[in-house]
Amino acid sequence: MSLLKILIVDDEVLERKALTKMINSSFGNVTVIGEAPNGRKAIEMAREHKPDIIFMDIKMPGIDGVQAVKEIKKSDPGIRIIMVSAFNTFEYAKEVMQQGVKEYILKPSRKQDIFDSLLRVSSEIIEERKQIEEQKSLKENLERAVSIAQKEWVSSLILNQVQDITFDEWSQLLGVEITSGYIMILSLLPLEKDDFQLNDKQNWYRWLKNFFKSDFKNQEVLMGPMTETQVPVLFLCKQTPETVHFKTLAQGVIDHLLAQFQKSHINAELRIGVGLPYSHGHEFNKSYHEAVSALNLLLKTPNRKYLFASKQGAAELPTASDVREVEKKLLDAVRQGDLNQVMFIFDSFSAKLAVNDGLKAPMVKKSFDELFILISRMLHDLGIHYEKSLEIKESKDTSDMFDMCKSHLLSVVQHIQVWRNSHAKGMLHKAKEYIENHYADSITLEQVADYVELSPFYLSKLFKERFGMTFIDYVTEIRIKQAKIEMIDASKSLKEICYSVGYKDPNYFSRVFKKQTGLSPTEFRRETVS
Template sequence: MLIVDDEVLERKALTKFISSSDEEVEVIGEAPNGRKAIELAKNHSPDIIFMDIKMPGIDGVQAVKEIKKFSSSIRFIMVSAFNTFEYAKEVMRLGVKEYILKPSSRQDILDSLKRAAGEILEERRIEEEHRHLKENLTHAVSLVQKEWITSLLVNQVQDISFDEWGQLLGLEVAHGYIGVFAIQPLNGKNPSENEVQKWYMWLRDALKTAARNEEIMAGSLNDLKMPVLFLCKAQLKRSQIKTSAQNIHITLPGLFKAQFPNARLHIGIGSPYNEARELHLSYHEAVSAMENGSIASSQKAARANPLDAEKKLLESIQQGDTVQVMADLGVYVENLHNEEEGIGFKKSFEELFVLISRMLHDFGITSQTPPAFVESETPIKIIEKSKLYLLTAVQQVQTFRMNHAGGILYKAKEFIEKHFSESITLEQVAEYVELSPFYFSKLFKERFGMTFIDYVTDIRINKAKKEMTDPGKSMKEICFSVGYKDPNYFSRVFKKMTGHSPSEFRKSVLPANTASEVNLS
């Protein structure tokens, strides 16, 4: 609260009086005139101002008018010795409700203060409720959008059109396309939940800024991949859509790198479609574009050889990678539309199911019976049945790999222990045990409680410790023998792992007379 009165004794008395009351009000300043009151109100933004009306220079009424120009939320309690109706009318027109006369009783002042404070607290309570409701609504809308995106990726949305989406969003939608945004950590460690949340929030906000002419719906950031639906306004031309997609593809990775130096952003963007039921095709194109490192465009993904598409699809199922299977299925279907018609389309899927059944049998998995097709089955229906079958097959492979992870990871550990002195990478080991790098990394951390990089580092440092007991070997020799090419980097890693520099550690494990003879540089 700010107290404004040209009489210093009145100000001091009011300040002491209010400060000693039970009201939770703090007096933050005093002003002898209207000009000073305006200045203090600007600097301190009080909730309530006790304002004397009759003051030299700028009076209370004029001060209220000026303060109202830059702060409409301040409550005023007007105080005056003049029982004049004209003054009361003037301040009431300014929205002032409280008006008390000098000399005023203690109870009059406290009652007036309590009413003003009560209005402020009630206003804040309502604002907080509105804020909370808005947050809940935003969260609910976000969840619904994520469900839409998930349904789109497996082509399970058939009963909603762009017109209906447009009505929900309050805009006219003519086209839509899918973008896939994948984040790659560069430190070899699994990111924390906090890091993932920061990445997600940054990416979502950056897309809203970059996609000025589209409405975006961001999916969940699963496996560090986030699908995003772009809904294009009716007035946008295809050339404008293409330009917007290219701008996102070119600018966002650099901005992401500047914000998060230890991670990289990869982007793939599919073609725009004018039917919502075709958006799953845009998704498959986006995944393929990202993997091929191609620039985002509004052109369809390049066709693959039918046999290559089939082979890649089978490999994705074998890896247990659901996202990749859906992407590869899209490419496979696109090639079938080009190569096969009618009965040939159905026959191709039946032959694919035979290959999948054999592969699952080799894993020792008893698979469910593949779907049967009738002669009149449409391609869309065939694809829908096939997706359900493929998703079940992938889940069975994932379960199998999880149950047999011990043997696979033991094989990986043997490989690491044999090749740790080389420039070994996670991708090399994952390929050796026939797992995708991401799945291998996740499995390794879950089973051993440490990342692949931490495990390799642990082996190298332990080996270096043993080598240091041999006084005939120089520190550089030991550094190179355990897989490090830079002695300075080796020294930093060693100290981080052991708490001692290599030289300090070697001195501690070698006899004093021997250590002095060894070149520790």
């Protein structure tokens, strides 16, 4: 907790000096930052130094204390005022109380009266700051939870796993009328040959989230999870899905996004594929595929930054290098047992193939045969025994082959999830070791998940299933356990122990410790050491 700043205002210099010396020598959490001889100077110093508390004499030449309080409160209502006066009259007290002043000390002031007033006001400020900090922390945690929920929700919509949601329900949930929605896919392209590092992707995703949060407060925007360097974004609209209105709205979003991206100094290029709008939640899967198709076509078109899907949704035939790149991404997602990633990448690949009328069925069959051979080899290398094999039957209707392959791929991934779950003990042991070695740092679920090569959602699920507690609960348990051990050493202060086990706020550490043990750190140390 930072020091509380105090301003002393009195026209008698001896009064000011005595009060300053008394406060500075008796209180550790406050400091006198200035003295003012009159009301005018007090107003100037309050604006310049922004004190937390002002000791204000009432009777002064020129602008008196009551007038000064009125002016100061106009510019900074949060400043606490302790009035000091030789006049014990109801009118003076009444007038300052109307300005929010609660403390009134009579001259000559007893030392204890001054200390009692200062303690009451200081405690009130400290408690208020605690509440603000707690509310801020709660808001941040809530925003993070909402962000995770949004990603899972958008994933479900894109995978067509949410069938029964209506726009009336969307409207009730969000508090605004929703009549349609569409999906954009935002793709980041590195300017140099090297791929993006993990931090680059995280920074890009964070920038995008902040952009939509600050620049589109009046529009409902839900971001999906990042796949490689692509992010699906769902826009919910008040307008009906008429092409003219939709394109005008979407064009405004695109223009503003590209303009702000240029100012971001991110060393990359942005490309945007836009799907068509639909009036039913279960149709967003179509908008997603249209956006994928538009983006695929766009990435082969020089000097264009965005492309709207046409009603035909046509895209071009992928090149051999495209297929190899998709295979690489897909195999990695399959290996991790990440169903959302697998379906996203598979759908992206399918969109390239399925919507091109010129593509022959034998070419589709050959692409999928090669893909499942690679998957079979990977399963063998991982030591995963999977008996089911897929015999792809060539069909003139290539969509039949896509459905068949998607169904088989889904079965493979679910089998891998079961296998990984049976091997989860080793992964969780590795995660626990990482936590035990890094509990003093600002450790996150995402960091640990990346270390053990699991998705954050899956790692969180495993923690809950295996240990009966959340990831955060486990980290807290480790930190408090270590804090108990360090408290045995009487030479270490509680503040020092707080920082050494990963907490930045001693007050928050104290609350967590008491919640876990039933005792405050001071009480625990007293019982343990004695």
